[in-house]
Amino acid sequence: MKRFLAAVGISTALAFPATADGLETYLRFDKSMPPGNLAIAPDGRMFMSVHEFYGPELRVVEVLKDGSTRPYPNESWAHAPKEDGNGLNGVLGLRADRDGILWMLDGQGENQTGRIVGWNTKTEQLHAIHYIGAPVSRPTSFLNDLAVDRDHEAIYISDTGDGVNSALIVVDLETGRARRVLEGSEFTTPEDTPMVIDGREILLGGSPAKIGVNPITVDPTNTWVYFAPMTASAMYRVRTSDLLNEELDDEELATRVERYGDKPISDGSTVDTGGNVYITAMTDNAIGVTKPDGSYEVLFQSDEDLPWPDGFSIGADGYVYATINELHRSPVLNGGEDASLGTYRIVRFPALSDAVSGR
Numbered sequence: 255m256k257r258f259l260a261a262v263g264i265s266t267a268l269a270f271p272a273t274a275d276g277l278e279t280y281l282r283f284d285k286s287m288p289p290g291n292l293a294i295a296p297d298g299r300m301f302m303s304v305h306e307f308y309g310p311e312l313r314v315v316e317v318l319k320d321g322s323t324r325p326y327p328n329e330s331w332a333h334a335p336k337e338d339g340n341g342l343n344g345v346l347g348l349r350a351d352r353d354g355i356l357w358m359l360d361g362q363g364e365n366q367t368g369r370i371v372g373w374n375t376k377t378e379q380l381h382a383i384h385y386i387g388a389p390v391s392r393p394t395s396f397l398n399d400l401a402v403d404r405d406h407e408a409i410y411i412s413d414t415g416d417g418v419n420s421a422l423i424v425v426d427l428e429t430g431r432a433r434r435v436l437e438g439s440e441f442t443t444p445e446d447t448p449m450v451i452d453g454r455e456i457l458l459g460g461s462p463a464k465i466g467v468n469p470i471t472v473d474p475t476n477t478w479v480y481f482a483p484m485t486a487s488a489m490y491r492v493r494t495s496d497l498l499n500e501e502l503d504d505e506e507l508a509t510r511v512e513r514y515g516d517k518p519i520s521d522g523s524t525v526d527t528g529g530n531v532y533i534t535a536m537t538d539n540a541i542g543v544t545k546p547d548g549s550y551e552v553l554f555q556s557d558e559d560l561p562w563p564d565g566f567s568i569g570a571d572g573y574v575y576a577t578i579n580e581l582h583r584s585p586v587l588n589g590g591e592d593a594s595l596g597t598y599r600i601v602r603f604p605a606l607s608d609a610v611s612g613r
Contacts, residue, residue: 420466
């Protein structure tokens, strides 16, 4: 997906009171800092990708306790790659694991393969880099989000792709080996449903935006991976043991996938210990939940306060945090023009059941 170039600077975020009928606005950013996804480490440190659809100079920042941001991991790494090899092409998904490793999904840039960059937030040193090149990635790959499973030393990635070859990618953290699974399956490719927000059908590259697998999360026991196409009416899940079983071909693996429940067109997801899968329902300007009984319920909704809720992270305090970024008004999804109003926020709410950080 095309990146639009624009300079951004350091942003200051401010705290605001509750909004959207009880949903708390934790931080608000100015227009220089459009949030992507969040990662909150077990010690409470908060990291955020800066959404590449707005063409930012910075890729990742740390959100400090006073609400200000700083380039992360450092000035060199937080920007585009330089001759020394340091730097990030473009990060959307990022997660902080229970050991304080920040895993950043660095998607493809020009003449670059995708990779996962792991940074130790305790020692402030590079932990690991795992490359995801051909044949696991495709020329049309768009590495969107990830879930970290340290019990099995694995990372699960949603490759949104072109909607036909959408797939999951499984990465072995011990060997760095990656595998592509469920490519083109009904569980990873989009349904034929228009993405309509505020009365306008969203286009991507001049065509209706019908987008493959994106939301992905792993439960606190690292037993189930929950995932879905963005443009789909169902949330699915599959056991980590099945995803990790290399003896299962795609046909056999598909028989192990379960339809977990209903959902609307959605972006991010996370799950608590009770099996409540939280959904950012951007076409409804809402945050909702797919419950263990398969039903879907809107938790918070506001056309004014929740324009495109995006990614989730579980805080060390047990709250569920989410980013708001007006992505439908970004240049990529608005015919090349930035029509955003600057409704860039982090919101939070108490989980319905116990929520566990560090994954």
